[in-house]
Amino acid sequence: MFMLRSALMLTIVVAIGGAFPHTAAAQTTPPRGIVKITGELYRAQNDNHYTVFLVTPDGIIMSDPINREFSRWLKAEMATRFKVPVRYVLYTHHDWDHASGGVVWADTAEFVGHRNMFETLALPGGVHPLAGGSLKMDANQNGVIEKSEATxxxxxxxxxxxxxxDGLLSGAEMARGALSDxxxxxxxxxDRHTVTLGGKRVVMVHLGNAHAPDSAVLHFPDERAVFSADIVQVKRLPGGLAPNVGDWIDALKTVLSLDFEHALTGHALAGTRADAEGLLRYLQDISTGVAAGIGAGRTLAEIQKSLTLDAYKGYDRYDMLRAEHIAQVYRTIKGTK
Ligand SMILES: [Zn+2]
Structure with a gap:
């Protein structure tokens, strides 16, 4: 199981498997659980996604709500265990799979996000006809996707x-993404924002454009922990290096400028500062390796063959993503992206 390594090092407070049907339908509850990291800082799991929360005498500061079903479950767990309400929801970024479901906490919480979040949540202006895969779904070619056409x-x-x-998906709605909740x-x-509650502090720091224009890392100074949903990864390669590897290197350097030992992530393993340093080294190695290859007049295929980045062979998704990352960095350096 993917969280075994971190789970062994940590106190497992609860871990609930998929034993109980969620509704009368065949839908099953994803693996959920809450693990104490240190002090009153906890990491909570919903299937492949994770969030964190800090309990104080005056209430709870939490990060991403993930989705409504998970948030309802978490809210009930918190009510029985901690008996204080969530006062803050701090977003790591706008992506639907991390940021959905906040309405569950709206009765007691203030919501904080980077200011670019508004732009990412807004429907794009101007004319947005269906394009690419969306256009293919529009079987009757009326310019919108009906429920019956969606796949x-x-x-x-x-x-x-x-x-x-309205039961129809326009080009603008498709271009924006699954962000309605x-x-x-x-x-x-x-740049930064500090939340204080019950004698505790959480500092949010903008991570530039890496992964999303509204990416932030949460720093828990007393707990010496950081939480980053999609940028810091532990022994695992990032899905993509959007918008470019330079922004990712800058973001990792910003994270590493903070004082922390616990590196908490939105997916898979949690780890330590050394893991964040490892990812930064990977990004720097791929960057210098591709630049050197281009300097030596090699083609992309040649660089993909020679730049094996062996030090990262043990990382999750190495086989799947190394060559793609090299291609991304190659295009960035060549200025074709
Ligand atoms: Zn994301």
């Missing part, structure tokens, strides 16, 4: 795309 992820998350709830922040910030 794959679009069918599964239809209502998250359908901002105006993201509760917008009440408070935004530009």
């Amino acid at each position: 794959g992820d679009t069918a599964q998350r239809f209502w998250l795309f359908d901002e105006n709830r 993201v509760y917008p922040p009440n408070v935004t910030f530009a």
Whole structure:
């Protein structure tokens, strides 16, 4: 199991498997659980996604709500264990799979996100005809996707795309993404923002454009911990290096400028500062390796063959993503992306 390594090192407070049907339908509850990291800082799991929360005498400061079902479960768990309400929801970024479901906490919490979050949540202006895969789904070619036409992820998350709830997905709704259940922040910030509650502090720091324009890392100074949903990875390669490897290197350097020991992530393993340093080294090695290859007049295919990055062979997704990352960095350096 993917969280075994971290679980062994930590106190398992609870771990609930998929034993109970969620509804009368065949839907089953994903693996969920809460693990204490240190002091009153906890990491909570919903299947392949994780969030964190800090309990204080005056209430709880939490990060991403993930989705409504998980948030309802977490809220009930918190009510029985801690008996104080969630006062803050601090977003790591806008992506639907981390930021959905905040409405569950809206009765007691203030929501904080980077100021670019508003732009990412807004429907794009101007003319947005269906394009690419969306265009292919439009079988009757009327310019919108009906429920009956939707397939794959679009069918599964239809209502998250359908901002105006008209049962039709426009080009603008498809271009924006499955963001209809993201509760917008009440408070935004530009570079950093500090939340204080019950004698505790959490500092949010903007990570530039890495992964998303509204990416932030949460720093828990007393607990010496950071939480980053999609940027810090532990012995695991990032899915993609958008918008470019330079922004990722800058983001990792920003994270590493903070004082921490616990590196908490939104997916898979949690780890330590050394793991964040390992990922930064990977990004730097791939960057210098590709630049050297281009300097020596090698083609992309040649660089993909020679730049084996052996030091990272043990990382999750190495086989799947190394060559793709090299291609991304190659395009960035060549200026073709
Ligand atoms: Zn994301």
